[in-house]
Amino acid sequence: MRDRQRVQNSVRSQKVCAPRNQSRHKSAGIDVSLAEITGNQAQELLRQKEALRAAERKYRQIIENAGEGIFQSTPEGCYLMANPALARMHGFSSPGELIRSRRDISREIYVEPARRDEFKRLLEQHGVVRDFEHETFRKDGSRIWISVNARAVRDEAGKIQYYEGTAQDITKRKRAEEAARTYSRRLIEAQEAERRRISRELHDQVGQILTAVKMNLHALQQKCAAAEIVASIEDNMKVIDEAVDQVRDLSVDLRPHLLDDFGLVVALRWYLSLQTKRCGVLAELTPESLSEDDRFPSELETACFRIVQEAVTNVVRHAKASRVSVVIERSGPQLTIWISDDGAGFDMTVLRNGSATLGLRGMEERAQALGGSLTIESAPHLGTEICARFPIPYRQGRTLAEALAASSASN
Numbered sequence: 001m002r003d004r005q006r007v008q009n010s011v012r013s014q015k016v017c018a019p020r021n022q023s024r025h026k027s028a029g030i031d032v033s034l035a036e037i038t039g040n041q042a043q044e045l046l047r048q049k050e051a052l053r054a055a056e057r058k059y060r061q062i063i064e065n066a067g068e069g070i071f072q073s074t075p076e077g078c079y080l081m082a083n084p085a086l087a088r089m090h091g092f093s094s095p096g097e098l099i100r101s102r103r104d105i106s107r108e109i110y111v112e113p114a115r116r117d118e119f120k121r122l123l124e125q126h127g128v129v130r131d132f133e134h135e136t137f138r139k140d141g142s143r144i145w146i147s148v149n150a151r152a153v154r155d156e157a158g159k160i161q162y163y164e165g166t167a168q169d170i171t172k173r174k175r176a177e178e179a180a181r182t183y184s185r186r187l188i189e190a191q192e193a194e195r196r197r198i199s200r201e202l203h204d205q206v207g208q209i210l211t212a213v214k215m216n217l218h219a220l221q222q223k224c225a226a227a228e229i230v231a232s233i234e235d236n237m238k239v240i241d242e243a244v245d246q247v248r249d250l251s252v253d254l255r256p257h258l259l260d261d262f263g264l265v266v267a268l269r270w271y272l273s274l275q276t277k278r279c280g281v282l283a284e285l286t287p288e289s290l291s292e293d294d295r296f297p298s299e300l301e302t303a304c305f306r307i308v309q310e311a312v313t314n315v316v317r318h319a320k321a322s323r324v325s326v327v328i329e330r331s332g333p334q335l336t337i338w339i340s341d342d343g344a345g346f347d348m349t350v351l352r353n354g355s356a357t358l359g360l361r362g363m364e365e366r367a368q369a370l371g372g373s374l375t376i377e378s379a380p381h382l383g384t385e386i387c388a389r390f391p392i393p394y395r396q397g398r399t400l401a402e403a404l405a406a407s408s409a410s411n
């Protein structure tokens with residue numbers, strides 16, 4: 001009996017973990033055969049398999065009924081998995097149709113393939129991306145905006161096997177933002193048109209009238225013999241000279257003709273040298289990868305000029321700086337302007353909590369209206385740097401047909 005018990009114990013120790021009820025049987029002194037152990041295990045395995053299937057069914061249902069798009073895709077640009085919401089978002093009738101029809105996500109899904117490169121770069125570097133926004137072609141060629149959260153899944157060697165994540169349709173929000181930008185752009189355009197009109201009026205009308213009055217006074221002075229009256233005419237001519245200068249300055253401040261006629265670099269150089277003369281702050285322009293002949297769309301040149309104008313006015317009014325530097329750089333599809341001073345700086349938190357700051361807000365609005373952005377860095381005693389970035393307008397007209405043609409040509 002003792003030998004038999006030993007054999008049973010050794011058999012048990014060779015088997016995978018015995019089920020719990022088995023030890024109960026043993027302690028109760030009931031003999032348990034090998035066949036019974038296997039049967040119990042088989043039942044347990046079956047139970048586990050069923051639980052697994054139930055869990056799979058549950059998660060499949062969640063994935064299939066989710067409002068968000070869910071996907072797995074390869075770095076090479078194929079979908080491995082997509083749920084119905086993702087297929088609907090892209091205008092396909094089923095995930096299968098989407099997976100079969102789109103074999104090059106970068107070209108056939110992304111409106112701007114460079115955004116896909118950026119997506120891959122971020123995943124390679126950080127392993128995850130959050131709220132990654134990009135414009136997407138639907139099946140019928142229309143465009144929507146989606147926001148993606150994703151992670152990279154790597155093998156044991158660390159190589160990326162695939163990406164997986166969720167996608168949300170944010171087209172409504174993007175269209176609302178675009179509408180707000182268009183509205184703000186129109187307001188700015190209307191304001192600039194009005195400034196241009198008043199500037200021309202001042203220069204051509206008021207300036208001419210003052211010059212005519214001066215010539216009349218001059219003629220009168222020639223005819224007049226009375227010393228007292230000649231002196232008075234002389235005084236009046238000086239007043240008119242001052243008025244002519246002020247009208248010219250006003251006209252130029254309202255709308256510098258150099259900007260329209262010769263472009264941004266020339267207009268900025270002229271404006272900064274004027275500020276150096278007028279205000280005693282050394283103001284310098286450094287154009288990088290840009291020459292005086294480079295021209296940009298008028299609204300972009302105007303936005304850059306106005307931002308520099310407001311920033312330099314702020315330096316003169318608030319910074320007590322000795323110098324201000326303006327650097328303008330064209331780099332790929334982007335135009336960037338930095339305006340930095342060595343003045344008093346200011347506390348950004350105080351400013352954010354404070355009330356209206358129309359100058360800084362105006363600069364930001366001008367940048368955003370053209371799809372750009374504005375950042376401000378400042379701290380007490382450390383000066384201020386304002387940076388405005390603008391996309392240089394590029395052809396927006398890539399259609400799905402062109403995208404598919406380019407994709408098949410490269411395959």
Ligand SMILES: Nc1ncnc2c1ncn2[C@@H]1O[C@H](COP(=O)(O)OP(=O)(O)OP(=O)(O)O)[C@@H](O)[C@H]1O
Nearest residue numbers: 314315318319343344345346357358359360361384
């Ligand atoms: N370069 C700078 N150096 C120091 N302080 C600055 C500078 N630029 C802005 N500030 C601070 O930020 C505040 C907000 O600037 P903003 O241009 O918005 O308004 P403002 O110049 O006071 O008035 P305005 O609406 O006429 O432009 C200023 O009042 C000033 O305190």
Ligand SMILES: [Mg+2]
Nearest residue numbers: 310314359360
């Ligand atoms: Mg200001």
